[in-house]
Amino acid sequence: xxxxxxxxxxxxxxxxxxxxxxxxxxxxxxxxxxxxxxxxxxxxxxxxxxxxxxxxxxxxxxxxxxxxxxxxxxxxxxxxxxxxxxxxxxxxxxxxxxxxxxxxxxxxxxxxxxxxxxxxxxxxxxxxxxxxxxxxxxxxxxxxxxxxxxxxxxxxxxxxxxxxxxxxxxxxxxxxxxxxxxxxxxxxxxxxxxxxxxxxxxxxxxxxxxxxxxxxxxxxxxxxxxxxxxxxxxxxxxxxxxxxxxxxxxxxxxxxxxxxxxxxxxxxxxxxxxxxxxxxxxxxxxxxxxxxxxxxxxxxxxxxxxxxxxxxxxxxxxxxxxxxxxxxxxxxxxxxxxxxxxxxxxxxxxxxxxxxxxxxxxxxxxxxxxxxxxxxxxxxxxxxxxxxxxxxxxxxxxxxxxxxxxxxxxxxxxxxxxxxxxxxxxxxxxxxxxxxxxxxxxxxxxxxxxxxxxxxxxxxxxxxxxxxxxxxxxxxxxxxxxxxxxxxxxxxxxxxxxxxxxxxxxxxxxxxxxxxxxxxxxxxxxxxxxxxxxxxxxxxxxxxxxxxxxxxxxxxxxxxxxxxxxxxxxxxxxxxxxxxxxxxxxxxxxxxxxxxxxxxxxxx
Amino acid sequence: xxxxxxxxxxxxxxxxxxxxxxxxxxxxxxxxxxxxxxxxxxxxxxxxxxxxxxxxxxxxxxxxxxxxxxxxxxxxxxxxxxxxxxxxxxxxxxxxxxxxxxxxxxxxxxxxxxxxxxxxxxxxxxxxxxxxxxx
Numbered sequence: 001x002x003x004x005x006x007x008x009x010x011x012x013x014x015x016x017x018x019x020x021x022x023x024x025x026x027x028x029x030x031x032x033x034x035x036x037x038x039x040x041x042x043x044x045x046x047x048x049x050x051x052x053x054x055x056x057x058x059x060x061x062x063x064x065x066x067x068x069x070x071x072x073x074x075x076x077x078x079x080x081x082x083x084x085x086x087x088x089x090x091x092x093x094x095x096x097x098x099x100x101x102x103x104x105x106x107x108x109x110x111x112x113x114x115x116x117x118x119x120x121x122x123x124x125x126x127x128x129x130x131x132x133x134x135x136x137x138x139x140x141x142x143x144x145x146x147x148x149x150x151x152x153x154x155x156x157x158x159x160x161x162x163x164x165x166x167x168x169x170x171x172x173x174x175x176x177x178x179x180x181x182x183x184x185x186x187x188x189x190x191x192x193x194x195x196x197x198x199x200x201x202x203x204x205x206x207x208x209x210x211x212x213x214x215x216x217x218x219x220x221x222x223x224x225x226x227x228x229x230x231x232x233x234x235x236x237x238x239x240x241x242x243x244x245x246x247x248x249x250x251x252x253x254x255x256x257x258x259x260x261x262x263x264x265x266x267x268x269x270x271x272x273x274x275x276x277x278x279x280x281x282x283x284x285x286x287x288x289x290x291x292x293x294x295x296x297x298x299x300x301x302x303x304x305x306x307x308x309x310x311x312x313x314x315x316x317x318x319x320x321x322x323x324x325x326x327x328x329x330x331x332x333x334x335x336x337x338x339x340x341x342x343x344x345x346x347x348x349x350x351x352x353x354x355x356x357x358x359x360x361x362x363x364x365x366x367x368x369x370x371x372x373x374x375x376x377x378x379x380x381x382x383x384x385x386x387x388x389x390x391x392x393x394x395x396x397x398x399x400x401x402x403x404x405x406x407x408x409x410x411x412x413x414x415x416x417x418x419x420x421x422x423x424x425x426x427x428x429x430x431x432x433x434x435x436x437x438x439x440x441x442x443x444x445x446x447x448x449x450x451x452x453x454x455x456x457x458x459x460x461x462x463x464x465x466x467x468x469x470x471x472x473x474x475x476x477x478x479x480x481x482x483x484x485x486x487x488x489x490x491x492x493x494x495x496x497x498x499x500x501x502x503x504x505x506x507x508x509x510x511x512x513x514x515x516x517x518x519x520x521x522x523x524x525x526x527x528x529x530x531x532x533x534x535x536x537x538x539x540x541x542x543x544x545x546x547x548x549x550x551x552x553x554x555x556x557x558x559x560x561x562x563x564x565x566x567x568x569x570x571x572x573x574x575x576x577x578x579x580x581x582x583x584x585x586x587x588x589x590x591x592x593x594x595x596x597x598x599x600x601x602x603x604x
Numbered sequence: 605x606x607x608x609x610x611x612x613x614x615x616x617x618x619x620x621x622x623x624x625x626x627x628x629x630x631x632x633x634x635x636x637x638x639x640x641x642x643x644x645x646x647x648x649x650x651x652x653x654x655x656x657x658x659x660x661x662x663x664x665x666x667x668x669x670x671x672x673x674x675x676x677x678x679x680x681x682x683x684x685x686x687x688x689x690x691x692x693x694x695x696x697x698x699x700x701x702x703x704x705x706x707x708x709x710x711x712x713x714x715x716x717x718x719x720x721x722x723x724x725x726x727x728x729x730x731x732x733x734x735x736x737x738x739x
Contacts (some may be wrong), residue, residue, distance in 0.1 A: 225635035227634065230633035234633070301619050
């Protein structure tokens with residue numbers, strides 16, 4: 001009895017015996033081998049998703065490894081709620097980022113989380129590099145190495161998806177993650193596309209795939225997952241499902257989709273436009289979610305096991321100029337972030353022009369956000385005469401709103417025909433350092449800015465977040481809450497709120513639930529959901545695991561050279577007023593320092 | 605006796621969330637998709653929408669015709685019922701179904717046969733499926 005109690009106290013968790021989540025599939029691309037290891041140790045301690053992924057990254061990634069060399073592992077991790085509860089539809093990817101040189105972490109939905117867990121796996125670790133282009137076909141934990149030489153260099157990522165779809169089995173039960181030419185050509189912000197319209201978008205996973213000559217990974221399986229208490233499980237499932245299909249918080253994603261934010265943010269002057277020379281844009285209604293839904297929305301789709309269907313596809317019908325009565329209709333996925341980065345940041349208010357540009361970015365396989373921010377900087381740098389055609393070879397003349405020029409430029413980023421585009425393909429931080437004008441290069445910790453200029457918290461979040469993403473700690477949301485409550489923030493209050501939010505979000509991304517369901521998966525619900533499937537964790541346990549994961553991420557970041565003290569605050573964010581007025585650089589610095597004090601204190 | 609029958613009302617309303625598949629599998633108290641008797645897959649890429657593969661409750665079902673051990677019995681109201689004790693797992697029923705609605709449970713190595721219970725209908729937030737009741 002005492003022994004049992006001691007074990008319970010140590011960490012109140014028992015992975016149910018038959019849960020296959022503890023299996024980690026290792027694939028070595030260099031030797032074309034694979035094996036499975038039982039890693040209950042990791043899942044018991046870090047639950048799954050981001051928690052297990054960061055441990056695997058620390059284990060597998062040698063200190064100082066070249067992000068585009070064979071020593072950089074790619075890790076995909078599922079969580080215990082995948083396949084069990086609705087909206088637990090995401091997968092966490094971790095790697096060393098070729099864009100920032102430290103933590104690479106990106107989340108995506110589609111069917112990835114469902115497929116990985118159905119394949120009887122908790123995580124997948126891809127090591128080494130192939131000598132020829134290949135893709136991996138993974139069925140129930142078995143790996144086939146398939147020839148992808150013919151797929152390499154294919155113009156459109158859509159076609160790559162179609163070919164693999166037709167060659168591989170398990171339609172409806174699989175994920176097909178693939179890269180475009182941007183990944184092949186090692187653009188530092190190339191993405192990995194899954195199920196055509198979802199992305200491991202940020203921090204350059206596509207380039208890591210490309211460096212390994214890995215064109216795609218398809219995963220499928222038919223494992224079931226036992227729960228501990230069937231009756232309680234069904235009951236809790238129904239409660240969660242009902243909330244998800246009726247909650248007002250989810251209705252906006254369901255109806256207009258994420259672009260719902262565009263007009264409200266424009267109204268409060270928090271929508272970055274023209275490389276953040278402004279925080280609002282005339283005629284923004286034309287590219288708003290409302291207008292796109294009214295005139296272009298062709299289909300709405302969902303990730304696996306999510307009733308919300310936030311994915312909005314526009315149907316763009318275009319005539320062929322020289323062939324009368326010939327049309328092509330393209331289905332283009334639009335969301336808030338691509339509309340911001342490729343629309344407002346570039347001054348594009350033509351919905352058709354914007355959709356064409358989004359499509360080109362999709363065809364190439366680039367992260368829409370980084371790409372848009374890089375192009376916005378390039379436009380301003382050209383305006384200021386920093387880039388000369390003579391020295392650099394022919395450069396497309398970029399002009400705000402000229403989507404045809406931007407479509408050309410997207411292809412140049414991918415092809416890198418001259419020094420200028422070679423630099424731009426390394427990210428805005430690199431390009432601006434080379435050509436001058438860092439003051440309006442909108443990158444935080446090396447990652448291009450998300451679409452919120454809502455106030456101090458948003459920017460403090462970009463600077464401090466482990467991924468330098470708006471989703472790390474949702475500063476944009478805090479800014480808006482502060483505005484509504486009319487409470488004046490202090491550096492401490494902002495740092496503390498962001499820190500607690502980011503720590504809790506670690507737990508959400510161990511499960512792995514979509515952040516859109518964060519109002520449903522509250523701590524008590526998470527605890528209950530884990531309990532019915534056999535994982536006993538107290539609220540305190542959950543909280544401390546969240547802190548621990550965050551500390552591990554920062555351990556990795558520091559190990560790879562991240563230095564909080566040299567974080568650059570782009571001057572532009574201090575010049576253009578936010579809804580909170582002009583930002584104070586000292587306030588931001590103070591809050592950032594306080595945030596990192598909190599991180600440092602986790603271990604103590 | 606009430607004879608229920610599942611049908612697809614409008615496949616264009618399907619968003620591919622697969623909540624119906626999870627509901628079907630959940631009948632057996634497990635998570636995952638291994639026990640589902642309904643399959644949603646893209647119609648050649650998600651941009652083209654989805655296909656719902658589910659039993660049409662045939663009056664004269666080919667799956668029953670080809671079963672060598674009489675494990676599939678005609679169900680009143682259409683479709684079939686599986687007598688698992690008789691099934692030898694030959695998969696002829698899978699081959700025979702014109703609409704590929706006989707799915708496979710690799711755990712028991714037997715077909716998953718839709719019993720037209722309507723759990724999938726309740727789980728569909730978009731009204732793609734319908735359960736009609738005849739006498």
